[in-house]
Amino acid sequence: MHFPTVLLLSLIFFSAVLIGVLVARPGLTTTRAGKILAFLVLFLLPLLCMAMGFSSELERSKSTSFCLSCHVMESHGRSLFVDDPSYLAAAHFQNHRIPADEACYTCHTNYAMFGGFRAKLNGLHHIYVQYLGKPHDPIRLYEPYNNRECLHCHLGARSFEEGAVHTADPDLLPAVKANKMSCLSSGCHDVVHNVDQLSKVKFWTGGK
Amino acid sequence: MTVTIMGLQKRLRWSGITLIIGLVVEAICLLWARPIAFIVLVCVGGLFCAAGIIMYLYSLVSAGEPTHSR
Numbered sequence: 001m002h003f004p005t006v007l008l009l010s011l012i013f014f015s016a017v018l019i020g021v022l023v024a025r026p027g028l029t030t031t032r033a034g035k036i037l038a039f040l041v042l043f044l045l046p047l048l049c050m051a052m053g054f055s056s057e058l059e060r061s062k063s064t065s066f067c068l069s070c071h072v073m074e075s076h077g078r079s080l081f082v083d084d085p086s087y088l089a090a091a092h093f094q095n096h097r098i099p100a101d102e103a104c105y106t107c108h109t110n111y112a113m114f115g116g117f118r119a120k121l122n123g124l125h126h127i128y129v130q131y132l133g134k135p136h137d138p139i140r141l142y143e144p145y146n147n148r149e150c151l152h153c154h155l156g157a158r159s160f161e162e163g164a165v166h167t168a169d170p171d172l173l174p175a176v177k178a179n180k181m182s183c184l185s186s187g188c189h190d191v192v193h194n195v196d197q198l199s200k201v202k203f204w205t206g207g208k
Numbered sequence: 209m210t211v212t213i214m215g216l217q218k219r220l221r222w223s224g225i226t227l228i229i230g231l232v233v234e235a236i237c238l239l240w241a242r243p244i245a246f247i248v249l250v251c252v253g254g255l256f257c258a259a260g261i262i263m264y265l266y267s268l269v270s271a272g273e274p275t276h277s278r
Contacts, residue, residue: 005238012235016228023224026217038220042264046227046257053234053253057246069242127243 008052015045061123067104070126072135075195076104083204088184088192094204097153111152138195147179219267223260230256 018041021028028034060066068077080093080103089107092098098106109119122142129135154160155177165188166173175181183189233253237245 009235009238012231012238016231019224019228019231023221023228026220026224029217029220030213038264042220042223042227043261046231046261049231049234050254050257053238053249056238057249060241061243061246066241066243127247130243 005056008049008056011045011052012049015041015049018045058120061120062102062105064101064103064105070130072130072139073104075198076139076193078198078203079193079195081203081205082198083202084191086191087194087201088189090204094206107149109149110146111148144182145184147176147181147183150183151177216267216271219263219270223263223267225260226256226263227260230254230258230260 018037022038022041029038064077064080067073076089079087080090082090085091089103092107093100093103105119109115160166161173166176172181176183184192230253233256234249237249237253240248
């Protein structure tokens with residue numbers, strides 16, 4: 001368990017104990033000190049606990065394990081361990097080109113303005129679909145993958161800007177940067193998760 | 209006056225019980241690593257905590273009101 005979670009649980013326990021004291025002996029609030037204690041325990045501490053709890057859950061919703069805890073995402077999780085560097089998601093995950101514990105969020109959030117907020121809304125939609133709806137089979141993106149998400153990390157990187165394939169055609173990089181040519185669907189990096197092929201590939205076991 | 213204090217203490221007690229329920233729900237959600245935990249935390253835990261805080265604030269406001277006895 002992460003330290004912030006332990007700290008928050010301790011705060012919740014501490015608050016609950018103090019509230020319990022006030023519930024058992026409400027007469028304490030007749031004194032001035034008791035009134036201050038009641039304000040602290042019945043107003044400030046619960047507000048703090050809820051704010052911290054909300055923030056903690058939002059942070060946890062970015063974790064790879066959180067995304068993969070839905071049954072429908074299991075095959076996408078397995079695809080991160082494919083032992084084949086042509087699998088884009090696996091190569092990024094296994095070589096820590098993205099944070100391994102926030103792998104899904106890093107590539108699938110939206111790096112535009114309010115992108116994080118939109119990602120959270122999509123997350124709520126995912127939860128709705130998981131428990132009350134029916135997920136698409138196979139899972140698909142809401143909209144075509146935008147190069148902006150790739151360029152968030154790769155723009156300016158030497159291997160990207162000066163790579164032999166990228167510089168062979170002088171029109172290629174401007175088109176990629178303008179999102180006129182997709183990194184994924186243009187045929188260059190088109191093996192991403194390919195979950196329908198998982199029965200035919202080898203898996204890397206080093207990271208588990 | 210005694211009646212007012214008794215009423216105030218009763219409201220504080222209910223406020224405290226509601227808050228404890230909310231905090232227990234929050235603690236369970238923090239330990240329960242499932243996507244539904246987020247919804248339960250906000251909708252159930254948040255609701256109980258908000259209700260407890262409102263009850264406490266109401267008890268403060270109502271404590272200043274004069275009581276009418278027949």
